Amino acid sequence: MLWACILLPQLAMDGVLRQRADADSPLALLAGPPQRRVLQAVNGRARALGLRPGQTLTAAQALTRDFATAEYDLAMIECWQQFLAAWAYGFSSQVSLHYPRCLLMEVQSSLALFGPWAHFEARLRGELAALGFRQRITVAPNPAAARVLANAHDGLAVTDGRTLHQALGSLPVERLGLSREVATALVRMGLRSLSQVLALPRDSLARRFPVEVLAQLDTLLGSRPLALEFYRPPDVFDARIELNFEVESHQALLFPLRRLTADLAAYLAGRDSGVQRFVLHLEHRNGAGSQVQIGLLAAEREAAMLFELARGRLEQLQLPAPVLAVRLVARELPPFTPEHRQLFDERPQQSLPWEQLRERLRARLGDDAVQGLGARAEHRPEHAWTTQPAVLPLPPCGPRPGWLLSEPQPLREASVRILAGPERIESGWWDGGDVRRDYYLVETRSGQRGWAFRALGDEGPLLLHGWFA
């Protein structure tokens, strides 16, 4: 077997740069707590300004202020690794992320498909470059050797044991994948290269170093196998139904749709997850297909509900051409939290469960028309609510009207009676919208209760701000 190691020396930086339009301006990635931000990676232009990984942000700013910063994001790095592994999976069925920021792939069995190694390598490099990832590639008879050779070489392909011995022998001990302490110890003994170490009696080494050291050397030289865990592509639900005839009406699409949503529900149940978003692809004879996006507010997996939703969205679509096939792809499969039902469900048969009503409303009126409501910890009434879930804790406050007018309206004072107040609210200086108001609980002649205010120092009429239910 032959193993290629694709080392991604700038993975974090490349991952950020490929998303930036100004990839050529100086950029540094930062990590560490706010009091001590440290440069984790810098691009070429930043390096030219004297910025180096390991510098503190303060030190860097002492040099220049002329650079942009972004977060060194471990989750993103993991994401890119997965992305690239999926890419590599297209070339080899044995891909491993055993070493961080590095792809290992078995290439011997792929040579038949992708041509001799020189061609194959060029293709790999070409595609990586197009994706925006810098790389170093080496090949060796075992994955561990390929990995350490990549520390010192780029483009080296070693295919036989003897050459491997030579190539490894000249590597410095710091680059053999040994722990830092062991490498330091070897250097402090004057041993700089692997060949110097291998020249020493094995039992003398065994006496001085932990067993892992000889094990690692054996692995490098191929006399001891390395246990690898291979990459497996992520789970995606992707099903397609080809229709036997060209369908032109929505009505006729309902059957395959019901099948697909039912299959999806079964699949979800099998892996105990829900779906938050899925896509229907409608394939036409000519031209691009149509897509219908179905998004949910929460993860669901009930077949009838999924069908209902998909149908609602599908019916809004004008079919541009007859449909030949329907495909359902679901990628977002978050865990599902089932609701608890009472043993004897007391709801009337005709009523729609709340969730289903909510989703049907959303399907009919549009996603933006139906929103959740939450409270915010704010004293200014107009800022005290949000469409996001409530942020806790909330400040203690007096009674607040259920219906807040979007614009306060002047109130004819003669028509109302003041029941309580003033309740003074002075808050909000931090965003330039400071308010200073005295609020009153008022009652109209008809007995309706309202909430009205007057700004401090203002002589004008009371302004009605909301109605109590």
Next chain:
Amino acid sequence: MNDYAELHCLSNFSFQRGASSAKELFERALRLGYRALAITDECTLAGIVRAWKASQDSGLPLIVGSEMRVDSGPKLVLLVENLSGYQALCRLITQARRRAEKGRYRLLREDLDAPLDGLLAIWLAEDDARHGAWLRERFPERLWLGVELHRGPDDAARLRTLLDLAETLGLPPVACGDVHMHARGRRALQDCMTAIRHHLPVVEAGAYLYPNGERHLRRREELTELYPPALLDETVRIAERCTFDLGQLEYQYPHELVPAGHDATSWLRALVEEGARWRWPDGVPAKARERIEHELDLIAELEYESYFLTVHDIVRWARDQQILCQGRGSAANSTVCFTLGITELDPTLPDRRLLFERFLSRERDEPPDIDVDFEHERREEVIQYVFRRYGRGRAALTAVVSTYHGAGAVRDVAKALGLPPDQINMLADCCGHWSDQAPSPERLAEAGFDPDSPLLRRVLVLTEALIGFPRHLSQHPGGFVISEHPLETLVPVENASMTDRTVIQWDKDDLDQVGLLKVDVLALGMLSALRRCFDLLAHYRGTRWTLASLPQEDPATYEMISRADTIGVFQIESRAQMAMLPRLRPRRFYDLVIQVAIVRPGPIQGDMVHPYLRRRNGEEAVDYPSAELKPVFERTLGVPLFQEQVMELAMVAADYTAGEADELRRSMAAWKRHGGLESHRERLTTRMLAKQYEPEFIARIFEQIKGFGSYGFPESHAASFALLTYASSWLKCHEPAAFACALVNSWPMGFYSPDQVLQDVRRHGIEVRPLDVRHSGWDCSLEPAGDERQPAIRLGLRMIRGLREADARRIEAARREHPFGDVEDLSLRAGLDARARERLADAGALRGLAGHRHRARWAVAAVEPQLPLFAGQPAPREAPVNLPRPSVGEDLLTDYATLGTTLGPHPLTLLRPRLAALRCRSSRDLPNVESGRPVSVAGLVIGRQRPQTASGVIFVTLEDEFGLVNVIVWHDLAERQRRVLVQSRLLRIDGHLEAANGVRHVIAGRLRDLTPLLAGLNVRSRDFQ
């Protein structure tokens, strides 16, 4: 309109809650016509002395109190009625604070079971009515129900509920304000502090913010509108009951130091007489006798005997333990302190013109301040002695109130306003390090901020307001308060962050106000070094020197000082000091006093340095503004340099009394923060004009007084320091080996690293021997060096980075039994683990047992823990292996990495051929270069300094194999080549030489980074990167 007294009010000593200072609160309360103001900070009296001061200044009575919440119980305000109430409150706070970690408190229900006579309580009822009944038992006839109305949702309903509750429980209701700020305008700051307290941005802190700004000192019209008259009248009745005043505190210094048959006065006299015989074995000179009598009279009149006895006791104890110590500061003005051995300088000697009034005066109603320096490594012993001697109940450290400086304030405010961390850091950078000002618009614009944006304007306004606010209490490093009675009857005591330390809630200024005496137990590294040096010499030469016995006025020593050969010497070793020495050329002790004081921001900013130098070198005539001032300024050639001279000037030329002059000194130190110099300007000007002084001279003197500001150096302080300067110089001059050895062993201290001290001593021809486990102890030591007059220095194991002292001590002990045979023997007998063995091998300390570093490392790696079964069995035989010998360059780099110094060739020696090819001169060549000529030099950068006083100029110090090169980099160049300047470890300077009066500088014209040459010394760098 009803009379009103506010009974529930927080100052900014309720950290991150109260948004106004006591001064602001009292001033506003007075303006509003309040009858009294209680300061009730949350479970603390840390701000009460300031409140007391504010109350005296405004004339509005202060009620001492505290707001507290009982652990899972009611919240209440306690007010002090009389002295016993005050003591009860101190006790409660102490209990609650001692129980919790620093900065928090925990008051338990049972704490209120103790007698609480003299404490009044206001219950701030929340929901549980049962608390009321429980409190009523604890405070019979002394409990009120607090009614606090802040224009909430329905004040009328709330008032009804509370009045009903009061009725039911039979408690009198009273109005209070829960005041958090003096005026409504502080609302934003108060919100901001709340957010800071909860570590949230203001936007997200809504749950904790008050809904409005009503928690301020409200006008009485408003209160009348809100509260029924009876509730307001009740506040005044309570206020009238609270007659306690902090002035009633009676503090007594400990009495146990006086033996039976004596009182404090007679015992102090006895000790002084005994000391006088010791100081003047040939009889006390008349002048000294006169001073002693004068001082003793004053001390007795002011009843400070016990204070002197206490300090004497501590100093005597330290001496008994061979801990070197010396009084610093104004105590050096006192002959009594000199005879008691607290200070070392005789204030009655002819060229000393020290002012006793600077130390103790009748007018100044304030205790004296004796600060004593101890060896920095042994101060803890002294502190523990004090705790032992007086017990924790009677001795505690004083607090330091940490206040917000510019950077900290802007950081907290910016965080509360939700700025991202990177921008917060940049904002903080825009503040000077200890600046008390918000960043200037120019600095902000330079850093890319828009100072006019609304957000930044908010940040700046709030920062400005927050600066100077107290932030938290920390412990003073060595300021002690000791009392005859338990301290908690005087002031609450709380935990410090260090374990086993307790701190009172007042800081130094507070103590002065209340009349408590404090002893400062300070730490000074040089004292450790001097004591070590005396010990080394006693051991090596059999002569025991003391500070007092060193030969005085030694010409060779002054010669050395004048050459600026002062690395390691106390105080005069900095770049600026060294640049001044060849110009000032000290010849006698008093010159050192001046030298120590003159290179300071005060004299430099007041432009006193150059006139003094010109006069000293005879380039300018010495003149005096008037004949009467001649005696004042004679010793400094007519240039005012010392605080004491300013005081004397005021006394002589403006007829100040000694006490008034001291008041002037205090204003001088404080004017930047508090102002208050104006009255002196008027007084000085009027009186001096009347005596025919030139207005110009008066104006200049006044500018100089301001220049002294907080930097002003008292002569007595300079004199105490100069004594140590002289002692360390003498030792460096005559015993360079022992002195360097002591410095290295006392590190960290001083300006220079052990490497620089050792390079310096080697340049002076002293042999330094390498580490060797067969010879080295933990400390560096002295060894005979052939027939040389000076011994050699043997490096100690303390030089090895990461080696533990305990390992080294075991090596010492094992070696005393018998010498080590090999590495195995060493490891087993000294009980060394792998880590210690590796450190020794890498440092080259095993050369005598195992050969060069590589072999040593190979050898120690084979040492295995011996199992009892195989004890005594020889280790398995191994075939010898061939390991490469380290190169010179490798050894050098490993030396620096493991020891921080090298005894091999200096790195520059190895690089010299290449530097010579680059036409770089060495420091040895520079004396041969004419001033003004172009020159190139290169060296290791050992110092970059930007003196506060020099505008933008940077001093760089380079070291090469022969010595140091002083480089001046002007501001423009520094900006242009900032990167090279900041990053280079090996730097080349192209520029020109400037030499005058034996001072040589290279003025940089261009900087080049030669650091890569250093890496070239390392073989490893040839490897593939």
